[in-house]
Amino acid sequence: MSFPAKTGADAILKVAVDIVEAEGWDALSMRSIGLALGVRASSLYHHYRDKGAIEEALGEVAARALFEAMTVAAGRKKGQVRLRAMADAYVAFAHENAALYQLVAARRTASDTQVAGKALWQLILDGVGQVTGNRDDTAAAVGLWSFLHGYVALEGAGKFGASGAKGGYERGLSAMLRGLIG
Amino acid sequence: MSFPAKTGADAILKVAVDIVEAEGWDALSMRSIGLALGVRASSLYHHYRDKGAIEEALGEVAARALFEAMTVAAGRKKGQVRLRAMADAYVAFAHENAALYQLVAARRTASDTQVAGKALWQLILDGVGQVTGNRDDTAAAVGLWSFLHGYVALEGAGKFGASGAKGGYERGLSAMLRGLIG
């Protein structure tokens, strides 16, 4: 029977996600993480080199989580049904993990650690390729991803006003898909 | 001949824009604004109630500037030519005023002071309406705006990787317009 440590690399990541989702990025500090773990801020430096290392790890967590949600949604589906399911999963993830999502698409990431980010890009590229008939159709993937990100970003920022998006997602997605294929 | 004040509401806004464009939002502080004006931070409180009031004013500046750029681009053009010109102006503005642009589309704004923001939305709605034939086609405007914002946001965050967007803007815009009309 050992003396379990009060915290560890994974536990730190977990509470960091909770803080960011509940109170936003400004509330994430070494002190706030420590408080949530019942530990002093200085102790965290035994698990992560500095705050930047924690944020870097969070980026991987976020990209992997989105990748997995989209992969599950894609399932064994084919063609346009598959792509629509992936798009829906993308938007749902952004809604349910608003702060974490920012790490995937809105924040500039260190070019080193985009392991999960590259997998995500490949997944989108593959889904789009299945409907345009063009494998590696970068331009089409950029178009679709732009629409998806723009929609969740503007909606999340309340830019569609009190009246809301009024079916703009369905309309935009249908238009983009039709336009990319035709 | 009077003793001119070293600063004023407009001068403060001007240097605030410069700081934000040159060094980003984190660099904007009462101290940095004062430094750029040759004035102490405490003096600024005679012109703006607090930092939030400055940011609020910046939001109006940004929305108005984008509105004017798009209006000039639209000129007396009609239909799809007009809408494409507006879209191009939107992207160009975002490129040339990266930090200020975030205030238009990425940051949550106080619902009170969206004067210029509403004018911008009306302009987009009008441009889209001219090509879909539907005045007040909210869903279509949401779709197009989503694509435009998503594109500049992802591009600005470097999410398209070293290879770049590879014609994704033209492809996505054409697809969206075709899809919205057809």
Added chain:
DNA sequence: GTCTATATTCTGATAGAC
């Protein structure tokens, strides 16, 4: 309208005891 001086609070990070 600007100044000095100050209050208050927060941040990331380190040294060294245990």
Added chain:
DNA sequence: GTCTATCAGAATATAGAC
């Protein structure tokens, strides 16, 4: 691995002299 203590700096904002 966690602790205390501390550093060094940043931030917003206010009071009162000039």
